[in-house]
Amino acid sequence: MNKKIGVFVCHCGINIASNVDINELIKYSSNLNNVVISKDYKYMCSDNGANLIKDSIKKYKLNSVVIACCSPRMHENTFRGVVEDGGVNAFNLEIANVREQCSWAHDDKKRSTEKAKALVRGAVAKARLLESLNTSKISVNPNALVIGGGISGIQASLDLAEKGFKVYLVERKPSIGGRMAQLDKTFPTLDCSGCILTPKMMEVANNHNIDLITYSEIKNIDGNIGNYKVKIRKKPRYINLDKCTGCGDCVDACRLKDRISNEFDMGLGKRSAVYIPFPQAIPMKCTIDGKNCLMIKHGKCGKGPLCVEACEANAIDFSQKEEILEIEVGAIVVATGYDLLDPSKVYEYGYSQYKDVITSMEMERLISSSGPTSGEILCPSNNKIPKSITFILCVGSRDETSCTWCCRIGCMSALKQIYLIKEKFGNKIEINISYTDIRSFGKGYEEFYRKIRGENTNFFRGKPSDVRKTQDQLKMDIFDTTTNKLFEIKTDLVVLVPEIIPKTDSDDFSRILHISQSSDGFFLEAHPKLRPMDTFTAGIFLAGCCQGPKDIQDSVSQASGAAGRAANILSKKELEAEPQIAYVDVDTCSGCSMCISICEYNAIDLIEEKGKKQAKVTEALCKGCGACVGACPSGAMQQLGFKDKQMISMVEETV
């Protein structure tokens, strides 16, 4: 077919025009072979720019379009729509990136104009060989998977279920609730955390659209947007969930009662080997901890397991084995949450040395009425009420030797705890707080900070170098930059506010999900401002702290947003498949299987046709990543829209 190409050059305001001679580029490109028209406009992505392209297509009967503008990541889709509207197949479009790769990158206008010419020349060369491609349709599975049962996962599940989609909510621990279940009250409104969380947990339990899968982990994820196949590893609970009534008789009977460190209380309290993590757990069922239970570990428990004796419902089943569940979903919301930095890494604050140096999460459990001390604030070393408590903010945060980012909740959580402590003890207790900056940025936060300032709290703007022990107290020196003085502080209890870090297994998990991480290790959003809930993997969305530190309100907002983004996919019967996929030139393929081993999406199979082995691409699975094309030793594997001959002619013309 005789190619009639139109070249359109965008000024991008002055982003391109200030560093590339537009007139010269227009003149140059209009003389290239097959180019019938060459035009420029201040903003090609505007309505007027689009009309200019569409009118030119009609007027000059164009069948290929080259646009010299910003990166294709920015506007390729916009312009695909424009040329399609104008009557040209969307894949007869080639973008020459003369902004990021030219005008922004160079200073010398003359030379960058020459480079722009080369880029346009290459794009025109490829456009001469472009072919129309047709998008095929793939069906969409309307079910959703939500990974993580903290407040983000709960909110995303409830939103999706309310929209009418079936949701699989997978939680690693025995109960949903996550970190929020461990908190006493929430800032800045001082809502009781449990009181606002448990109704939502009950909703999850009672919602027929939600299939709650607790004590389970994601093992593997295959497939693509609209059709993910998920394998879930269901850990043995050694309890028959249908029979267990959650009465807790077995918990009291357990031979190891009060002997196992309770992770829900951050190790401050003790539990049995069979346990219910907290009083409002959902599901309200017992779990036998296989790592500690004597029956599981040693095969015997005294003269016989006391829990079995105690359980009237006959729910205990030591023969349970790990199960693998397989489900299919159309979209996934990842809400796997965060971990806290182990403050013993900041060794100078003595977290692992001194019992009375605790973390803010441990303080939270001490304040909580359901905690190990029933809400009494006691020094762990001697169970006495402290007369003085000192908070140290930013432990490991904003620190080039540890974690460079801000945890976003440390300041406010410490201020909230100070409020709760003052509420219990009034001015009988001395509160010191060592800070670098107080970041109270949210709605109502600054007002809360001001309130705490007014309540006899000693704010020291400076960090102590270390925490030491005197005879019966902890001691530290803080240089306070507001008074320019060094203060010696003796205190009974030190609370460290540690950094929020990515889940320790997030490296492995990102590989299972095929999603990226940012340099800090949190899961990477597709765009920090405009696509904060999307990942680069279509159909997988992020909610809550797995994407970066967040407070509850931000987590809930993002979770609802992610659920909405997922619903955009689930509500469609069909999606357009990526047409720029791989295909096999059957005559050249030798059936060496190199491509099969390299394909991340299991999209290639080896088949035998007429006695000849050859690769076959499943179009619905291929994502068009191009890995197989690069791996193929014979050149039999080609990618539509990026064929060898198209790319080679583009390269030859450019350089």
Added chain:
Amino acid sequence: MSIIDLTSMGEPQKDIKNEINTRLKKLQGEISEFCYQCAKCTSGCEAHKLLELEPHKIVALLKRGLIDELVNSDVIWTCMSCFKCRERCPQKVAPVEILFALKNIAVASGKPIPGKYSAMLQSILSIGLIQDAQTVSNHNNQTIKRNDLDLPDLSKPVDGNKFQLVLSKLAIEKI
């Protein structure tokens, strides 16, 4: 439970601090604790440029309860009472009122008052003014008296004795 300033070995004097804050609350409605050290007061302080008064530092020391250090310092007497700090503080803290309170404590505890202050006080007691109208000279080296300018007479206390009595009573009450 203790906080010690390791340079002066001073300890927070919480009672005096609370007294000052109670006084501030009456005068201004806000207490020193709200100060977040933006230093807007010092940026605009007239006494800072010449006499190195740093109102935000005064507030910081008060917040820490280091009253003795403040009361013993000459710098509290440099405030010109322009009230700009009170007018412009984003947290409605009034360093100028804090300085008045500190000066009062200094006087009450028998600390010496800078010389100029005693002269001014004496002048107020005798004529009701910090100083009487002075003879000044202009650019052309002409000496000018107030009486030459056709201005109304300066108002002065009618009954000198009564005036002194009222002032002394007020001073005792305040301090």
